[in-house]
Amino acid sequence: xxxxxxxxxxxxxxxxxDFVLVDGRWRVPAFLAAVINCQTPIKILFDDYLERNxxxxxxxxxxxxxxxxxxxxxxxxxSERSARDFLxxxxxxxxxxx
Numbered sequence: 341x342x343x344x345x346x347x348x349x350x351x352x353x354x355x356x357x358d359f360v361l362v363d364g365r366w367r368v369p370a371f372l373a374a375v376i377n378c379q380t381p382i383k384i385l386f387d388d389y390l391e392r393n394x395x396x397x398x399x400x401x402x403x404x405x406x407x408x409x410x411x412x413x414x415x416x417x418x419s420e421r422s423a424r425d426f427l428x429x430x431x432x433x434x435x436x437x438x
Contacts, residue, residue: 347374347377356378356379356380358381358382359382359385360374360385361385362384362386362387363387363388367386368394368395368398368433371414372426374416375402375416376419378416378417378418378419379418380418381415381417382415382416383413383414383415384413384414384416385408385414386398386411386412386413386414387410389407390409390410390411390412391410397433401430402416
């Protein structure tokens with residue numbers, strides 16, 4: 341799945357991004373992939389968030405720290421939850437585009 345490929349490359353290079361821009365199709369899965377793969381605190385800017393209520397499902401994981409225009413800024417800390425646990429709870433969100 342496209343949302344995972346960049347994370348595999350970053351992991352292979354031992355790079356932990358501190359900022360992720362979520363834009364385009366598959367935004368919710370891209371957000372979830374960033375949350376699952378974050379190893380250090382990161383900021384996630386989720387574009388077109390304000391008026392698209394179907395994106396707000398991610399607030400069950402993390403509430404936005406603030407809104408910047410129509411984008412939401414999330415400040416995410418690494419989680420103790422395993423990728424398996426996230427997928428068990430949120431797998432349906434990985435299977436549908438925006």
